[in-house]
Amino acid sequence: MRRLGWVAAAPEAEVPIIEMLRQALAPGGRIWPGPPGSGAGASRLPGLCPLNPMDRVVFLRRLIPRAVTCFREQVELASPR
Numbered sequence: 001m002r003r004l005g006w007v008a009a010a011p012e013a014e015v016p017i018i019e020m021l022r023q024a025l026a027p028g029g030r031i032w033p034g035p036p037g038s039g040a041g042a043s044r045l046p047g048l049c050p051l052n053p054m055d056r057v058v059f060l061r062r063l064i065p066r067a068v069t070c071f072r073e074q075v076e077l078a079s080p081r
Contacts, residue, residue, distance in 0.1 A: 001060065001067045004074075 001005045012020070023030045051059055 001063065001064055004067060006063070006067065007060065 009062055
């Protein structure tokens with residue numbers, strides 16, 4: 001979603017998911033911040049901005065199939081045939 005511009009870049013985006021889990025499960029583990037903020041392309045996602053953080057997580061999770069489809073289309077258009 002970040003590559004589509006739907007959400008803003010987050011510093012933790014470069015950390016592998018497995019490492020996030022290790023850190024979270026370690027004694028005194030690090031709690032990762034909430035969902036990412038809106039990106040420049042978020043205007044195409046009505047309803048994202050006014051949501052509280054918990055609802056934003058659900059909203060973004062439900063967009064994953066749509067994001068994968070949009071990203072796949074962009075890659076296919078950019079690929080030489």
